[in-house]
Amino acid sequence: MGVLNVTPDSFSDGGRYLDVKAAVEHGVEMFELGADIVDVGGESTRPGADRVAAATEIERVLPVVAELVAAGVPVSVDTTRAEVAAATAAAGAAVINDVSGGLADPDMARVAADTGLPWVLMHWRGHSKDMGSLASYGDVVADVRAELLAQVDAALRAGVREDAIVLDPGLGFAKTGEHDWALLHRLGEFVALGFPVLVGASRKRFLGGLLAGADGEPRPAAGRETATAAVSALAADRGAWAVRVHDVRSSLDAVAVAAAWNAGGTVG
Numbered sequence: 001m002g003v004l005n006v007t008p009d010s011f012s013d014g015g016r017y018l019d020v021k022a023a024v025e026h027g028v029e030m031f032e033l034g035a036d037i038v039d040v041g042g043e044s045t046r047p048g049a050d051r052v053a054a055a056t057e058i059e060r061v062l063p064v065v066a067e068l069v070a071a072g073v074p075v076s077v078d079t080t081r082a083e084v085a086a087a088t089a090a091a092g093a094a095v096i097n098d099v100s101g102g103l104a105d106p107d108m109a110r111v112a113a114d115t116g117l118p119w120v121l122m123h124w125r126g127h128s129k130d131m132g133s134l135a136s137y138g139d140v141v142a143d144v145r146a147e148l149l150a151q152v153d154a155a156l157r158a159g160v161r162e163d164a165i166v167l168d169p170g171l172g173f174a175k176t177g178e179h180d181w182a183l184l185h186r187l188g189e190f191v192a193l194g195f196p197v198l199v200g201a202s203r204k205r206f207l208g209g210l211l212a213g214a215d216g217e218p219r220p221a222a223g224r225e226t227a228t229a230a231v232s233a234l235a236a237d238r239g240a241w242a243v244r245v246h247d248v249r250s251s252l253d254a255v256a257v258a259a260a261w262n263a264g265g266t267v268g
């Protein structure tokens with residue numbers, strides 16, 4: 001899943017694709033590199049980000065979604081708003097990627113049920129402004145798993161088909177770096193639930209912390225591609241359905257290595 005943030009303030013690529021033409025070109029480029037889906041987002045979810053109005057979000061993503069769909073590129077829409085999901089679904093979006101897992105907008109479940117589109121339910125505890133204070137868990141893996149299953153139950157009660165649900169542990173969302181590593185360490189417990197699992201680690205802060213210099217300064221976002229690709233290989237090895245990444249080529253290469261490693265060659 002290639003990331004296409006049509007926002008001025010996303011943490012690692014904000015402002016680069018605000019122009020529709022540049023955004024569509026980048027989306028087509030990621031698809032041609034091998035991305036299965038291009039994830040179009042119009043509202044930054046980085047910690048502390050201000051919310052944008054629904055009209056602004058739609059204004060940003062709709063033309064990009066429509067042109068990518070017209071170019072034959074499968075698109076997911078990264079939104080917590082039902083009206084944005086409905087508008088982009090009508091324009092041909094193939095997946096609803098909802099970082100709030102249905103918690104931010106009570107109408108999202110109905111849109112997912114009505115459109116029948118695959119719906120990514122990511123673990124979330126609140127909008128970017130409040131996230132820092134929400135990162136308290138007993139056993140983070142058990143807690144995230146339980147909270148995600150509650151979101152699944154709500155989706156099923158709203159008429160969403162079980163085979164339309166994708167789970168995502170929500171790395172970096174109301175989580176510390178320690179929580180992120182615990183969730184990756186026990187990713188198998190999410191895969192074992194039987195739903196496809198999406199992992200979004202690309203360029204995130206917990207990778208910067210791992211790669212911090214001698215001075216303790218976290219590695220900047222641009223320097224986290226190798227670590228992101230390593231996560232992609234390991235996530236693939238552990239059975240993840242997809243990884244959401246900014247740099248498509250390095251993760252496709254990493255996942256190809258994991259597949260070849262597990263296939264063991266032809267000689268046996």
Ligand SMILES: Nc1nc2ncc(COP(=O)(O)O)nc2c(=O)[nH]1
Nearest residue numbers: 010011045099120122168170171200
């Ligand atoms: N399903 C899913 N969607 C997401 N959207 C945005 C971000 C934040 O990263 P960005 O600002 O680089 O897009 N992370 C996720 C994620 O981990 N999972």
